[in-house]
Amino acid sequence: MSVALSLPELAPALPPIPVTVVTGFLGAGKTTLLRGLLQRRQSRRLALLINEFGEVAIDGDLLRAEGDAQGQVQIQDFAHGLIAYGDDAHFVPAMLALAARRAQIDHVLIETSGLALPSAVMEVLQGAEMARHFVLDATLAVVDTPLLLEDAFASADAVGAATAQLFRQQLECADVVVLNKIDGMEEAPLLQAEQAVRALAPNVRFLELAYGARLDIRLALGLRLHQAGATVHHHYTPVSMPGERAQVAPDQRRFNGHVHSGLGAHSHGLSTHKHFHEQDPGWQSFTLRSLAHQDAERLRQAVAAAALAEPILRAKGFVHTDQGARLVQAVRARVVVAESGQGGGRGGSSELVFIGYHPSRAKVARILSETTGVDWT
Numbered sequence: 595m596s597v598a599l600s601l602p603e604l605a606p607a608l609p610p611i612p613v614t615v616v617t618g619f620l621g622a623g624k625t626t627l628l629r630g631l632l633q634r635r636q637s638r639r640l641a642l643l644i645n646e647f648g649e650v651a652i653d654g655d656l657l658r659a660e661g662d663a664q665g666q667v668q669i670q671d672f673a674h675g676l677i678a679y680g681d682d683a684h685f686v687p688a689m690l691a692l693a694a695r696r697a698q699i700d701h702v703l704i705e706t707s708g709l710a711l712p713s714a715v716m717e718v719l720q721g722a723e724m725a726r727h728f729v730l731d732a733t734l735a736v737v738d739t740p741l742l743l744e745d746a747f748a749s750a751d752a753v754g755a756a757t758a759q760l761f762r763q764q765l766e767c768a769d770v771v772v773l774n775k776i777d778g779m780e781e782a783p784l785l786q787a788e789q790a791v792r793a794l795a796p797n798v799r800f801l802e803l804a805y806g807a808r809l810d811i812r813l814a815l816g817l818r819l820h821q822a823g824a825t826v827h828h829h830y831t832p833v834s835m836p837g838e839r840a841q842v843a844p845d846q847r848r849f850n851g852h853v854h855s856g857l858g859a860h861s862h863g864l865s866t867h868k869h870f871h872e873q874d875p876g877w878q879s880f881t882l883r884s885l886a887h888q889d890a891e892r893l894r895q896a897v898a899a900a901a902l903a904e905p906i907l908r909a910k911g912f913v914h915t916d917q918g919a920r921l922v923q924a925v926r927a928r929v930v931v932a933e934s935g936q937g938g939g940r941g942g943s944s945e946l947v948f949i950g951y952h953p954s955r956a957k958v959a960r961i962l963s964e965t966t967g968v969d970w971t
């Protein structure tokens with residue numbers, strides 16, 4: 595008796611979709627780097643999963659502004675402050691939905707929350723259910739280099755200790771560390787930053803330099819660092835060597851913004867990443883809103899004052915000013931209020947998400963209201 599085979603069974607199996615996990619502390623520049631990669635994706639068909647912290651979809655809006663009419667880029671944002679996708683009931687269904695469309699997707703990028711360890715996502719990806727559809731390409735950790743050089747990830751107090759631990763663990767999970775926010779930085783601080791990264795996470799395989807938050811797409815996607823037997827797909831000459839005497843070669847621009855650590859391969863298999871991040875309840879986020887029009891400069895000063903008075907490490911949102919909608923981005927007390935581009939702005943209200951370590955919502959609302967002269971609640 596002959597058995598008729600259905601078409602899917604006859605069709606050659608499609609290779610698994612490579613997945614790049616992008617990690618990095620709050621405000622390191624993950625979304626900015628992803629926007630740059632979207633702009634330079636050429637013909638690559640990408641799917642992005644991003645983690646919004648707070649109720650306001652800011653990063654998703656910014657990334658969608660880079661999207662295209664041909665549906666070449668699919669973006670899914672997870673709202674409500676999810677910490678780690680690995681713990682999230684939506685993550686696996688979202689990935690399986692992508693797997694069902696794998697003929698239309700060349701690469702998946704996952705941006706994890708700035709307060710999460712990527713190890714949970716990495717473990718889920720390498721588990722039996724997912725490994726049939728996906729292969730981990732590489733884990734990139736984006737670093738706010740000026741803050742690293744200021745010792746902002748050192749543990750002077752409770753906030754510093756919580757920050758330092760998360761920062762170090764994120765680096766330890768990474769294959770590639772991207773030194774970001776290095777525009778105009780000289781060679782000496784870059785060398786210092788590389789040494790700081792090596793000291794914190796000696797197993798990191800590559801250091802990449804992102805001038806102007808730009809990463810060469812060939813250095814970000816298709817690295818195949820976790821494929822059994824695959825040789826690393828890289829076209830550049832190693833420019834720094836492993837060990838204590840490791841040096842960043844002078845003038846990194848000659849090397850297309852990219853540095854090799856030269857360290858031997860290491861595995862991110864299940865055995866190396868047992869540590870799921872247990873969420874520290876000290877990290878909290880809240881949203882403040884105002885119905886009044888804002889003065890951009892007073893608002894900038896207000897957010898900076900709140901970050902200095904309270905343990906606020908990140909704030910972002912859209913506000914309405916007399917000049918129209920503006921995007922507010924704050925990393926600690928560094929606050930930028932800029933054109934919102936195509937993204938954001940709902941109705942006439944202004945919304946800011948604050949993230950900190952045991953911050954007082956009431957105190958931040960008071961500082962904002964007093965400094966801007968309008969109500970924030």
Ligand SMILES: Nc1nc2c(ncn2[C@@H]2O[C@H](COP(=O)(O)OP(=O)(O)OP(=O)(O)O)[C@@H](O)[C@H]2O)c(=O)[nH]1
Nearest residue numbers: 619620621622623624625626708774775806807923
């Ligand atoms: N000067 C400078 N600013 C940068 C660079 N990269 C990012 N920024 C700024 O840093 C701020 C935070 O950038 P994001 O890309 O939102 O950071 P993130 O890591 O996605 O932040 P979270 O998702 O909230 O953790 C924004 O104001 C960016 O414009 C850079 O290379 N140079």
